[in-house]
Amino acid sequence: MPELPEVETVLRGLAPVMAGRAIEWLECRRHDLRFPFPENFAARVRGRRIVTLGRRAKYLVADLDGGDTLLMHLGMSGRFTISGGEIGSYVHSTGGDPKHDHVVFHMEDGTSVTYNDPRRFGFMLLIPGAMFDEHPLMRGLGVEPLGNGFHAGYLAARATGRKADLKAFLLDQRIVAGLGNIYVSEALHRAGISPHRVAACLATAKGHPTERCERLIPAIRTVLEAAIEAGGSTLRDYKQADGALGYFQHQFLVYDRAGEPCLRDGCKGIVRRTIQAGRSTFHCPSCQR
DNA sequence: AACACCCCCTGTCGGC
């Protein structure tokens, strides 16, 4: 379930049991996910305290005492479940087949946090202290879409001369870090811009923001904020209905709505599904220009 | 540099 709002939701769920707490021991049940786990992963994490738990783009970032940083990515299907302890008794994530429970953090207070990931596109890495910003996965990341660095001037400057579709441009984590397939479609719909335009349409010949660009910024911000507010989106997980599941999927205006009416007030368009960069795009040809 | 593809992996769903 992981674009920025989902990762942010996971972060907020995990912080109460992990931030400031020591990992008594780590149970690692296979040698790799998308990448091999760090060498001696369990031994290197055992007994370390998580000084801060944060998020960068779609990554969870756990700073451990002693300087190392544990970087975690959920891929497409990664999930955390809290169990045991006071909080675990009422906070749950989506669960999932136990055969895909790959990592368990046993916290000092008896709580355990289990990472489940059927497709194994997620990963965990340990980055030595002080190397974090220079790490190849972090170095090229673009600005946070909810941060101060994300504004029309920035986006226009990056879009200047770019011939890629707007959809692909916004999915590129080197430009904006955290958007994914759902929220790009939703944001472009809210801004009334076609995903098939070239990215350069965000900038004038002189590199200044166009009116479209000015509209896109708040559309991205508001859709992400609304999604975080709703606890993210939960797809294909309806079985385990419990308080921790997001419900933003009920507010989708275009995503996964091919053939259905556009939900913009007064628009009579029908949502279309197209393929861009090998992935589904949903948009309304009538009100997105 | 920028872009277009392909790939990783498992599960689910619709059509035949």
Place this chain on the structure above:
DNA sequence: TGCCGACAGGGGGTGT
């Protein structure tokens, strides 16, 4: 009922 292809929230790697 069973089989098979298409598709699913991500992103790294390669070749042009």
